[in-house]
Amino acid sequence: MGPCSSASSLSSSTSFTPSLFKNETPRLSKFFILPGKSHSSLWVSQVGSTTTLARKHFQLKSSNGHPLDAVSSHDGLVENPLASKPQGEGLFSFSEQENVESSVSITVVGASGDLAKKKIFPALFALYYEDCLPKNFIVFGYARTKMNDEELRNMISKTLTCRIDRRENCEDKMEQFLQRCFYHSGQYDSEEHFAELDKKMKMKEDGKLAHRLFYLSIPPNIFVNVVKCASLRASSANGWTRVIVEKPFGRDSESSGELTRCLKQYLAEDQIFRIDHYLGKELVENLSVLRFSNLVFEPLWSRSYIRNVQLIFSEDFGTEGRGGYFDNYGIIRDIMQNHLLQILALFAMETPVSLDAEDIRNEKVKVLRSMRPLLLEDVVVGQYKGHSKGGKLLPAYTDDPTVPKGSVTPTFAAAALFIDNARWDGVPFLMKAGKALYTRRAEIRVQFRHVPGNLYRRNFGTDLDKATNELVLRVQPDEAIYLKINNKIPGLGMRLDRSDLNLLYRARYPREIPDAYERLLLDAIEGERRLFIRSDELDAAWALFTPLLKELEEKKIIPELYPYGSRGPVGVHYLAAKYNVRWGDLSE
Numbered sequence: 313m314g315p316c317s318s319a320s321s322l323s324s325s326t327s328f329t330p331s332l333f334k335n336e337t338p339r340l341s342k343f344f345i346l347p348g349k350s351h352s353s354l355w356v357s358q359v360g361s362t363t364t365l366a367r368k369h370f371q372l373k374s375s376n377g378h379p380l381d382a383v384s385s386h387d388g389l390v391e392n393p394l395a396s397k398p399q400g401e402g403l404f405s406f407s408e409q410e411n412v413e414s415s416v417s418i419t420v421v422g423a424s425g426d427l428a429k430k431k432i433f434p435a436l437f438a439l440y441y442e443d444c445l446p447k448n449f450i451v452f453g454y455a456r457t458k459m460n461d462e463e464l465r466n467m468i469s470k471t472l473t474c475r476i477d478r479r480e481n482c483e484d485k486m487e488q489f490l491q492r493c494f495y496h497s498g499q500y501d502s503e504e505h506f507a508e509l510d511k512k513m514k515m516k517e518d519g520k521l522a523h524r525l526f527y528l529s530i531p532p533n534i535f536v537n538v539v540k541c542a543s544l545r546a547s548s549a550n551g552w553t554r555v556i557v558e559k560p561f562g563r564d565s566e567s568s569g570e571l572t573r574c575l576k577q578y579l580a581e582d583q584i585f586r587i588d589h590y591l592g593k594e595l596v597e598n599l600s601v602l603r604f605s606n607l608v609f610e611p612l613w614s615r616s617y618i619r620n621v622q623l624i625f626s627e628d629f630g631t632e633g634r635g636g637y638f639d640n641y642g643i644i645r646d647i648m649q650n651h652l653l654q655i656l657a658l659f660a661m662e663t664p665v666s667l668d669a670e671d672i673r674n675e676k677v678k679v680l681r682s683m684r685p686l687l688l689e690d691v692v693v694g695q696y697k698g699h700s701k702g703g704k705l706l707p708a709y710t711d712d713p714t715v716p717k718g719s720v721t722p723t724f725a726a727a728a729l730f731i732d733n734a735r736w737d738g739v740p741f742l743m744k745a746g747k748a749l750y751t752r753r754a755e756i757r758v759q760f761r762h763v764p765g766n767l768y769r770r771n772f773g774t775d776l777d778k779a780t781n782e783l784v785l786r787v788q789p790d791e792a793i794y795l796k797i798n799n800k801i802p803g804l805g806m807r808l809d810r811s812d813l814n815l816l817y818r819a820r821y822p823r824e825i826p827d828a829y830e831r832l833l834l835d836a837i838e839g840e841r842r843l844f845i846r847s848d849e850l851d852a853a854w855a856l857f858t859p860l861l862k863e864l865e866e867k868k869i870i871p872e873l874y875p876y877g878s879r880g881p882v883g884v885h886y887l888a889a890k891y892n893v894r895w896g897d898l899s900e
């Protein structure tokens with residue numbers, strides 16, 4: 313496994329202890345699983361120089377040997393035997409046997425759409441450009457739009473860019489990549505059309521051990537149709553079949569549970585990769601490294617030293633034509649219930665047993681299940697209104713032609729959340745997320761408590777809040793981690809100053825940071841599940857937000873209007889003040 317893979321720097325993604333190899337630390341060994349009946353399979357393995365053919369009943373185990381559902385209530389779903397074909401669910405990354413060559417096909421369903429063009433195809437090309445894709449990869453686009461291979465390639469080529477730090481001829485690499493891209497037009501609910509796709513895939517797979525990844529880049533309401541057709545008529549016959557499912561996963565607890573139940577008619581949990589691309593962001597990945605690999609942080613990471621935590625998402629543009637999706641979901645479902653809550657879970661969780669996916673996800677579930685459901689009194693919602701700025705008229709949310717007139721869907725929300733456990737009891741976690749604000753930014757801000765009996769309190773005047781330490785992880789733009797400290801100004805006097813201990817990524821690492829989608833696509837291909845959402849995590853996340861979302865809709869809460877390009881509704885400051893918090897981003 314090359315430098316591209318996260319798994320190469322982590323212990324094996326999920327330890328797998330068939331009795332045959334009880335002590336065998338599963339390296340990324342050369343073997344593959346032949347499909348068999350549920351939970352038992354013929355598999356051929358080559359460990360070292362010995363090739364062993366064994367029929368084993370095996371069960372996924374986390375690295376500490378406990379069953380995977382150690383902390384999460386088992387969803388009790390009866391999985392369809394068809395769905396539970398062993399899928400090499402990250403047990404090992406597949407790599408070629410000496411005598412068996414494999415291929416990986418990545419099918420982008422909804423290939424004509426915004427996310428496919430903006431993120432997925434560019435990420436696949438970037439992985440290819442960095443030599444991170446398997447040798448025999450094939451990309452298929454699938455959507456209703458009529459296109460041929462050339463038209464797909466032409467569409468894709470418009471959004472591809474090359475890493476600036478590589479010397480290779482970008483055009484050649486781009487052409488090589490595009491020649492691996494093919495298109496099939498079909499309906500999302502047509503088994504026949506997926507059977508046609510399967511035929512095309514088989515031709516390109518050319519008899520190899522064929523692994524298949526389907527990326528559902530389509531509106532959530534057609535996920536199940538596609539999963540049914542793909543699972544029944546375009547699953548791999550001899551390798552793994554995995555499905556990446558985009559957010560939002562449902563609209564509330566009920567619809568999310570229903571979606572999972574429907575998907576599990578055709579797929580096993582280990583075939584479902586629920587993507588939240590914020591988990592692939594560099595600074596979000598670094599959060600755990602910062603906390604768990606540095607002695608200085610872990611002792612401070614609790615209510616004893618931390619006054620509040622702020623999770624901030626801000627965009628300086630509006631919905632811009634995505635109202636058809638956005639108006640049905642709103643900012644809380646679009647950003648808070650997933651991206652910001654995932655960051656909160658990673659920030660607040662206990663130390664996992666290991667870096668194995670299930671150990672990490674177990675800890676995230678535990679902290680999410682320790683949280684209090686959100687109350688309406690601890691939430692502010694807003695919606696951007698038209699505003700003229702610098703002679704330019706900025707539109708209101710409802711000016712967007714794809715937004716229903718009179719919509720009360722929030723484009724901004726702020727909330728105070730609490731974790732009722734020993735580590736965080738009483739610490740306010742303040743989230744705010746908004747579109748059409750004054751800046752584009754995503755960051756985590758940790759405000760520490762005051763210094764008891766501060767010797768230098770006279771130097772700071774009356775507002776000692778300004779003297780407290782603040783740790784900021786700037787997820788984007790311009791990735792950085794900085795710690796605000798107090799220091800003496802050089803000279804003969806004793807004047808104090810505020811300075812930043814600053815790790816600025818572009819200065820420290822002058823190379824382009826991979827896009828989140830690159831990391832996550834690579835992990836899905838390798839079966840590394842650490843950065844994907846498990847069904848019980850999803851259940852816990854919706855349990856937190858569903859009561860609030862229902863109350864907002866039942867009471868038809870009118871969002872407070874805020875000017876496009878402003879700092880959001882005034883109510884956001886009152887919410888912070890209620891918990892004696894000042895938003896850190898406002899002073900920068």
Ligand SMILES: NC(=O)C1=CN([C@@H]2O[C@H](COP(=O)(O)OP(=O)(O)OC[C@H]3O[C@@H](n4cnc5c(N)ncnc54)[C@H](OP(=O)(O)O)[C@@H]3O)[C@@H](O)[C@H]2O)C=CC1
Binds near residue numbers: 423455457500531534
């Ligand atoms: N765009 C983004 O920035 C992000 C998107 N997502 C998620 O990714 C998924 C795809 O998003 P995005 O690409 O923006 O979506 P689009 O609205 O662009 O839809 C993708 C494709 O799906 C087909 N489609 C659209 N609406 C319908 C419909 N009502 N019925 C059947 N087919 C339809 C169209 O293809 P055709 O007509 O050719 O079949 C379209 O090109 C969604 O689940 C979204 O929530 C997640 C994060 C960010």
Ligand SMILES: O=C1O[C@H](COP(=O)(O)O)[C@@H](O)[C@H](O)[C@H]1O
Binds near residue numbers: 589627646647
């Ligand atoms: O999931 C989503 O994320 C994007 C923002 O992603 P980013 O990586 O550009 O920060 C957001 O614009 C979109 O509304 C939402 O669906």
